[in-house]
Amino acid sequence: MAEECACRQRFAPVDDLAPLEEILNRYRGERGAVIPMLQDAQEAYGYLDERIMREMARRAGYQLSQLYGVATFYTQFRLQPIGEYLIKVCHGTACHVAGAPLITEEVCNQLGIKEGQTTPDGKFTLESVMCVGACSLSPIMIVGEDTYGKLKPTSIRKILKGYYGEQEKGAEAEDE
Amino acid sequence: MSKSGVKEARYKLVLGYGTCGIAAGAAAVKEALEAGAGSYDVDLDIAGCMGFCYREPIVEVIDRQTGCSVTYGDLDAKKVSRLLEEHVGKGAVIEDWVVRKSDDAACGEGDFLANQHRIVLRHCGLLNPESIEEYIEQGGYEAARKALTTMSPEEVIEEVGKSGIRGRGGAGFPTGTKWGFARRAAGDVKYLICNADEGDPGAFMDRSVLEGDPHAVIEGMIIAGYAIGARQGYIYCRAEYPLALKRLDIAIAACRERGFLGRGIFGTDWDFDITIKKGAGAFVCGEETALIASIEGKRGMPRPRPPFPANQGLWGKPTNINNVETLAAIPWIIEHGGEEYAKLGTEKSKGTKVFCLAGKVRRSGLAEVPMGYTLRQVIFDVGGGVREGKRFKAVQMGGPSGGCLPAELLDTPVDYEAITATGAIMGSGGMIVADDSTCMVDLARYFLSFTQEESCGKCVPCRIGTKRMLEILTRICEGKGEPEDIERLQVLATDIKAASLCALGGTAPNPVLTTLRYFRNEYEDHILNHRCTAGVCPALITLSIDPETCTGCGACVKVCPVEAISGEKKQPHSIDADKCIRCKLCMSRCPSSSIAAS
Numbered sequence: 001m002a003e004e005c006a007c008r009q010r011f012a013p014v015d016d017l018a019p020l021e022e023i024l025n026r027y028r029g030e031r032g033a034v035i036p037m038l039q040d041a042q043e044a045y046g047y048l049d050e051r052i053m054r055e056m057a058r059r060a061g062y063q064l065s066q067l068y069g070v071a072t073f074y075t076q077f078r079l080q081p082i083g084e085y086l087i088k089v090c091h092g093t094a095c096h097v098a099g100a101p102l103i104t105e106e107v108c109n110q111l112g113i114k115e116g117q118t119t120p121d122g123k124f125t126l127e128s129v130m131c132v133g134a135c136s137l138s139p140i141m142i143v144g145e146d147t148y149g150k151l152k153p154t155s156i157r158k159i160l161k162g163y164y165g166e167q168e169k170g171a172e173a174e175d176e
Numbered sequence: 177m178s179k180s181g182v183k184e185a186r187y188k189l190v191l192g193y194g195t196c197g198i199a200a201g202a203a204a205v206k207e208a209l210e211a212g213a214g215s216y217d218v219d220l221d222i223a224g225c226m227g228f229c230y231r232e233p234i235v236e237v238i239d240r241q242t243g244c245s246v247t248y249g250d251l252d253a254k255k256v257s258r259l260l261e262e263h264v265g266k267g268a269v270i271e272d273w274v275v276r277k278s279d280d281a282a283c284g285e286g287d288f289l290a291n292q293h294r295i296v297l298r299h300c301g302l303l304n305p306e307s308i309e310e311y312i313e314q315g316g317y318e319a320a321r322k323a324l325t326t327m328s329p330e331e332v333i334e335e336v337g338k339s340g341i342r343g344r345g346g347a348g349f350p351t352g353t354k355w356g357f358a359r360r361a362a363g364d365v366k367y368l369i370c371n372a373d374e375g376d377p378g379a380f381m382d383r384s385v386l387e388g389d390p391h392a393v394i395e396g397m398i399i400a401g402y403a404i405g406a407r408q409g410y411i412y413c414r415a416e417y418p419l420a421l422k423r424l425d426i427a428i429a430a431c432r433e434r435g436f437l438g439r440g441i442f443g444t445d446w447d448f449d450i451t452i453k454k455g456a457g458a459f460v461c462g463e464e465t466a467l468i469a470s471i472e473g474k475r476g477m478p479r480p481r482p483p484f485p486a487n488q489g490l491w492g493k494p495t496n497i498n499n500v501e502t503l504a505a506i507p508w509i510i511e512h513g514g515e516e517y518a519k520l521g522t523e524k525s526k527g528t529k530v531f532c533l534a535g536k537v538r539r540s541g542l543a544e545v546p547m548g549y550t551l552r553q554v555i556f557d558v559g560g561g562v563r564e565g566k567r568f569k570a571v572q573m574g575g576p577s578g579g580c581l582p583a584e585l586l587d588t589p590v591d592y593e594a595i596t597a598t599g600a601i602m603g604s605g606g607m608i609v610a611d612d613s614t615c616m617v618d619l620a621r622y623f624l625s626f627t628q629e630e631s632c633g634k635c636v637p638c639r640i641g642t643k644r645m646l647e648i649l650t651r652i653c654e655g656k657g658e659p660e661d662i663e664r665l666q667v668l669a670t671d672i673k674a675a676s677l678c679a680l681g682g683t684a685p686n687p688v689l690t691t692l693r694y695f696r697n698e699y700e701d702h703i704l705n706h707r708c709t710a711g712v713c714p715a716l717i718t719l720s721i722d723p724e725t726c727t728g729c730g731a732c733v734k735v736c737p738v739e740a741i742s743g744e745k746k747q748p749h750s751i752d753a754d755k756c757i758r759c760k761l762c763m764s765r766c767p768s769s770s771i772a773a774s
Contacts, residue, residue: 032473074456092377094534133380135534136229
């Protein structure tokens with residue numbers, strides 16, 4: 001079991017080009033490596049900053065528009081930094097019929113943000129995701145690394161409260 | 177986590193450790209088992225999802241002396257010590273927690289499995305997916321060895337052809353024929369792709385197979401690569417499935433070590449290797465040509481066919497694409513023979529199909545049944561019917577490309593042609609059960625918003641047509657629908673189906689068309705009477721408190737975000753309809769279920 005909490009891992013600052021250097025070396029000469037390069041960059045920096053994409057385009061021999069086109073096509077890529085905890089509310093079919101819209105609404109109520117936004121204190125970013133494939137636990141919400149199933153709107157408040165003050169919360173669901 | 181190398185313990189405990197199990201708390205159970213097992217005569221092991229997703233976390237206790245096994249469900253860390261103490265320590269079964277016993281198929285939830293016929297899922301939940309040894313012990317990789325060392329590629333294709341298996345990704349194209357095209361395509365360099373971009377919301381069979389039995393998929397790929405003449409295989413898997421990706425990595429590395437992948441595999445002069453490509457989240461990439469564009473590092477947009485991928489696919493070379501479930505069935509077919517597989521099923525649909533039961537069904541999870549079973553058998557005999565006190569209303573098959581079928585069609589057999597005739601599609605196997613608290617107009621709107629969002633934007637009918645349909649459906653749900661809207665939807669749907677470039681647009685209207693066909697009265701109710709009988713569409717419902725059962729506890733008052741509820745303590749409360757925003761928070765909090773939406 002993990003001693004260190006993976007959800008609080010620090011991302012590299014975007015002016016540190018060392019991680020990018022490593023990524024460029026990893027995929028040097030590989031055909032069709034745009035998507036894995038962007039995936040690795042997002043993993044290293046938390047999101048795809050314009051500076052990182054410009055540098056990647058220049059060094060790997062792509063047009064910036066090519067990278068931007070790919071980054072905006074796939075839902076996985078983010079062009080904005082996210083909060084400390086990413087909240088993903090599942091909106092798969094099973095979750096939808098089990099009331100996922102009410103879950104999202106209540107998270108918005110509690111945090112005072114809309115979908116896609118980050119709380120002013122940088123604590124949470126709220127996203128909707130398509131099926132996470134655990135339909136029997138619907139409706140589902142993932143906060144950082146923790147999965148919460150069979151949710152009711154009334155359970156949201158307590159769950160979110162747990163992320164304030166209690167720093168080590170995320171460790172329990174982590175398996176490595 | 178097993179103590180391999182030492183003397184076998186009497187008991188073996190197998191923890192279900194797939195995404196569904198972990199989401200339900202299996203990690204904490206694992207920790208508790210590891211902490212508590214030391215003082216008992218027990219080995220610990222993990223397995224993928226057994227299919228009893230609705231009872232996760234699950235532990236199977238196998239008694240090696242008697243050969244009997246007992247499966248427990250709904251466990252948590254606290255229950256682990258009692259399980260170890262009573263069952264492992266004293267040999268006493270804790271009846272209240274039993275999901276299934278090996279010696280008594282009828283006990284507990286035994287009929288969930290008894291009504292299934294497992295080929296694709298034959299190892300899921302039984303083997304440790306991270307151990308190639310366990311797979312080999314069950315005869316794993318013998319089918320690949322047999323194909324490569326005793327059969328010609330043409331013979332392999334013929335055998336698969338005889339089995340009658342059709343593409344399990346949804347389209348249902350005969351696999352043997354498809355392999356034949358790729359085999360005969362001109363060119364030395366060919367590619368094989370395993371499509372694991374399981375994008376349908378409500379479908380998780382590919383994930384379960386990849387997590388529970390990755391070696392079956394790899395073995396299927398080895399056989400397929402040999403048959404079509406591809407030395408390089410790709411698995412295109414969703415990035416949202418981290419556990420599946422991890423287990424594939426482990427499995428591929430183990431295969432390379434044993435000479436099952438790489439140069440000169442199985443002692444022959446045939447080379448074959450597999451690379452994993454992580455998808456980045458785009459539903460349209462389930463479409464063959466879009467998937468290929470994505471592997472090439474481009475925006476995943478489909479292109480017109482022909483040329484078909486069998487002739488011009490990845491990097492312009494002949495390419496064969498098969499779904500996870502199809503490939504996982506291949507080793508079984510080679511091992512037992514195509515004719516054996518073809519004994520199952522109907523005239524045109526052979527073998528078995530895996531369904532993901534979810535929604536308002538009692539036992540949600542994985543169900544693999546022979547083709548020809550009726551929907552009723554799948555939903556009621558395997559799935560146990562709808563949940564307490566509710567009435568079955570519809571089953572949604574095939575996700576955003578599929579359709580909703582009413583109770584009158586429950587006796588339709590699971591068969592490609594029979595399902596297509598209803599207006600739905602077999603699809604990849606998602607089966608979402610709806611009860612009378614599901615609004616069919618809202619469900620249609622939900623699917624349209626999904627396809628509209630996921631439309632790649634390349635062709636006009638799909639990009640703009642789905643947008644227009646969504647606008648109409650949204651206004652119907654908001655009570656602003658016009659009587660002509662039904663006709664408009666029908667016209668748009670027909671045009672989008674006919675004119676779209678790929679299957680995404682070509683099937684996107686199906687959820688609307690089938691609900692219009694079987695649940696037209698709900699549309700009319702929304703448009704003409706401004707009523708949502710299921711109590712779902714916020715603009716069309718009012719919440720009210722039943723004064724007979726309300727105890728006046730005040731729980732609803734506390735949760736209401738707009739202070740719409742009032743009343744004296746211990747007296748029936750009431751809701752101010754003008755203030756109410758219909759968020760239903762009060763409904764989920766009310767201890768006496770006194771609040772209803774109508």
